[in-house]
Amino acid sequence: MTGQTHLMRADVRASWDRAQRRGLHPDRHLPDVGLAEDEVRTWRRDHQMASVWPILFASLESAAFEPGHVLFGGDADGHLLWVQGDPTTRRVAERANLVEGARWHEAEAGTNGVGTALALSRPFQVRGTEHYLSVAADFTCTAAPVRDPVTGAVIGVVDVTCKLRNMNSLALPLITTAARLAEAHLRDLARQRHAEILTRYRDRVLNRVGGHWALISQEGKLLDAAPSSWLPAVWPVPVIEGETELPDGRRVVVERLSPGGGPFSVYALPDQASGRQAPQVTSLGRNRAVLWMDGVVHELSLRHSELVVLLLANPDGLTAAALAEELYGNAGKTVTVRAELTRLRRIVGYRLSSDPYRLDSRIRTDFQQLEADVANGAVGDLRSRYPGPLLPRSQAPGIRRIRQRLHNRLMPDRPAE
Incomplete structure (x- = not known):
């Protein structure tokens, strides 16, 4: 082995060293075909590489279908998801498990075009006996990674494999150009997606927050x-x-x-x-609650007012079913509640969590503060701070109970409703 490797290119020799440390045997090992046919179809449909495979295929079709050539497309883990090309060569390649669903990462296959290009994160060609596995020694594999232009992360790989006698000196620049065209397409898709996001969400953000x-x-x-x-x-x-x-x-x-x-x-x-201000809700004597949050004032709808009060009155959280009963009684439907909570979340954001639904306990409310003061002080001194019943127009059963409880303690001689 030493005599064979000392003449190798440095990158190939380093790759062989990695394979030997993993215990791969060059003559008694084949890469695992780990993905079944239905899994390959699912991955091809859902993977980010799916959006650029038509670009790659169009760029490399003429090379892929030349006699002795096969075109591969894979993910960042080296799984082969697309295999197209000369039928005769494909049948020969199948003996080396160069098939859809096989994993040609270096960890599984040692030195090879797909795996070593991914390991080095750059285009690379592996020629004949430079392959670590002897079953691939009759091929030349030329591969290039494909990167997400936004994050820079490698999302997949494209490879043209040919019989050793069919090797072309232009293969590496051709594959590299195809990968760059695919990345340019991804960049265009990202621009389109970002424009759609701005159109859809910019006004919503502006309406919710101030400052930076x-x-x-x-x-x-x-x-x-x-x-x-x-x-x-x-x-x-x-x-x-x-x-x-x-x-x-x-x-x-x-x-x-x-x-x-x-x-x-x-x-x-x-x-x-x-001096950072905690969010505050005012709901006493008001038909619609007002929320002060992050320097912006929101006048909530009646339904959102009811949801906010009920959630803050139940700090351990409420399920959608419990909220439906608190809002509508026995006729309440969870699907209606979930829809309203989705709309409410556009206002309060991350402060609304689910499973069960709860609001950030740091949000202060006038009705809870008054209840705490009633428990700790003389009722007579607090009546001047009582602007009126809690959400007086609300007929939600849960709101009516809270409203009556507080009003009875402050104004036992006056009806709340």
Whole structure:
């Protein structure tokens, strides 16, 4: 083995060393065909590479169907998802498990075009006996990784394999160009997606927050911001919903704008030294509650007012079924409640969680503060602070119970409704 490897190119020799350390035997090993046919179909349909495979195939079709050639497309783990090309050569390649569903990562197959291009994160060609597995020694494999243009992460690989005698010196630049065309297509798709996000969400963010704000993609790319330079172009920390601290010490809030995925809004929290205000809800003597949050005032609809009061009155949370009963009685439907909660989340963002549904306990309310004061002080001194019954127009059973309880303690001689 030493005599064979000392003449090898440095990258190939290093790859052989990795394979030997993994215990792969060059003459008694074949890559595993780990994906069944239905799994391959699912992966091909759902994988990010699916959007660029037509570009890759169009770029390399003439080369793929030349005698002795096969075209492969795979994911970032080296699974072969697409196999197209000369039928005779495909049948020969099958003996080496160069088939759909096989994993040609270096960990499974040692030195090879797909696996070594992925290991090196750059285009690479493996010629004949440079392959670690003897079953592939009659082939030349030329491969290039395909990167996500937003994150820079490798999402897949494209490879043209040919019989050793059919090797073409132009194969490597041809494969490299095809991969760059695929990445350009991904870049165009990302621009289109970002434009759609801005159209769909920008007004919503502007209506909810003041001061410094931004929209970022799931991958952490900055889509829009005001002021334009207050955040870096790529999110510097993992995108996690909730309050977080940037590397420079600034604190921001990150909120997902769509329950099923999609972009995030980001806005800056006030400077700690300036005295940060907790969100507040005013609902006594008002038909519709008012929410003060992050420097913005929201007058809630009656239904959202009821949901906010009920959730804050039950800090351990309520299921959708329990909320439906509190809002509508026995006739309540959970699907209606969930729809309203989705709309409410567009206002309160990450402060509304689910399973069960609950609101951030740091949100202060006038009715809870008054109840606490009643328990600790003389009722007579508190009547002047009582502007009226809780959400007086609400007929929700849960609201009526809270309203009656508080009113009876403050104004036992006057009806609440």
